[in-house]
Amino acid sequence: MKQAKFLFIASAIVGVSSSVFWTFSRSLLSVVHNMSQFESVVFWILMGISGVIGGVGGGLINRIGLSLSYRLTLLLMMISISIITLSSQITIYTSAIFFGISYIFMTGILIVWATRIYKNFPSVGVSLSFLFLGIGQSFGSFLSGLTIDALTYSVTFLVFSLLGLVGLVVPVKSKLAH
Secondary structure (H helix, E strand, O other), X not given: OXXXXXXXXXXXXXXXXXXXXXXXXXXXXXXXXXXXXXXHHHHHHHHHHHHHHHHOOHHHHHHHOHHHHHHHHHHHHHHHHHHOOOOOHHHHHHXXXXXHHHHHHHHHHHHHHHHHHOOOOHHHHHHHHHHHHHHHHHHHHHHHHHHHHHXXXXXXXXXXXXXXXXXXXXXXXXXXXX
C-alpha cells in the first residue's frame, strides 16, 4: 500500500489545482473578459460536452500506460487553467474544452490507479482517492478565493496551474498488478 500515498497526493494536487476553475472560471469570464452570462453558459456547456470525450479515454491508459496518461492529462488540465486568462474567445472556449476532457479523463485515471492498488477492495481505493480529491478542492477553493482577493483572477489562475504542475513529479507505477 506504499503506492497508495502517491495516489492520494496526486488526487489532492488535482483537487487543489482544479478548484480555481470549478469555483471561479465563470466569475473570471465576466469580471476579466467582460463576457455575458450567455457566453459563460456556452463556456460551461462546452466544458460539459467535452467531458464525454474524456470519459471514453480509458483505452489510452492501456495503450500508453498509467504514468504517461496521468502526466499528459495533468499537463492538459494545467494548460486549460492557464489559457483561460488570455483575452481571446478561441483560447477561452479551448480552455473549456481542454478542461472538460482532461478533468473527466483524470477522474478515470484516478479510478484505474486506485483499483490497481486496491485490487481486493477497489471501492475503498476509489473512495479514498475521491476523498482526497474533494479535500483538495475544498481547500483549493478557499485558498483561490483568498488569492483572488489578494492578487487578481488571472494571476490566481496562473498560480494554481503552476501548483498543479507539481503533480508531474508524483511517482506513478504503470506496472501495478491488474
